[in-house]
Amino acid sequence: MLGATHSPEFSSRFGLNGVIKLSVARRLELLAAAEPAVHYRAGGRKANGTGEVFLGMQAVLRRGEGARPTVAASYFRRVYDGGVPELDLGAPRNSFLLLASADVRGFHYDVNAIFNELVENGVSRAQFGQTLSISHPVSRRLTISGELWHFTQPFLHSQAVGNLWALAYKARNNLVFDAGFNRGLTGTSTRWEVFVGFTYLVPRKLWR
Known part of the structure; x- marks a missing residue:
């Protein structure tokens, strides 16, 4: 669940979202992401709606170990657009990601380069993004993470940073x-977002 306030397309927004990952081979995952319920306030009115549905896949290009990074690539395609107001990043029609992650001196880092296609009123433009995330365990069960991210906003001629x-x-x-x-951190970024969620791994193989 994600709640957000003060963004170019809305004053407040609450959405229920989920991602399903299915490993079909040692180096290949199939992905599905959806936002089935959204409540928002925009232009002085409240409304409910449905967000987007994305289908995609992720492949490990090189397996790493320790400080030697694992490199992967992902592709997503939007297959349904619910038409509700979007966050500052928009909702790409096509999205391609390059990902690298490794463990260094007790810290885990993830670096992503993102290449999106945004479409607005029949016009298609490229969007570029970068993220850097670092996490560190503070106890046997608890981990803290921090991330810096940046995306271009081609239709607003601006930058979103958070x-x-x-x-x-x-x-x-x-x-x-x-x-x-x-x-x-910029005037065209969504000012605040708060989220809660969980990750569950099915404890047995669905097939042999």
Whole structure:
């Protein structure tokens, strides 16, 4: 669940979202992301709606170990647009990501380069983004993470920049709860975002 306030397209927005990952091979995952319920206030009115649905895949290009980074690539395609107001990043029709992650001196880092296609009123433009996330365990079950991110906003001729902080609690080996907030740092960034959620790993293979 994600709540947000003060963005170019809305004054407040609350959405229920989820991601499903299915490993079909050692180096390949199929992905589905959806936002089935959204409540928002925009232009002085309140409304409910449905967000987007994305389908995609992620492939590991090179497996790393320790300080040697793992490199992966992802592709997402928007297959449904609910027409509700979007966050500062927009909702890309096509999205391609390059990802690298590794562990260094007790810290885990993730670096992403993102290439999106945004469409507005029939006009298509490229969007570029970069993220850097660093996490560190503070106890056997608790991990803290911080992230800096940047995205271009081609239709606003501006830049969205933000700083995210989150806590993750490992309740079981296959169940993790997380919560955090994001603070937008530019005038066209969503000012505040707060989120809570969980990650659950099915404890057995669905097929052999």
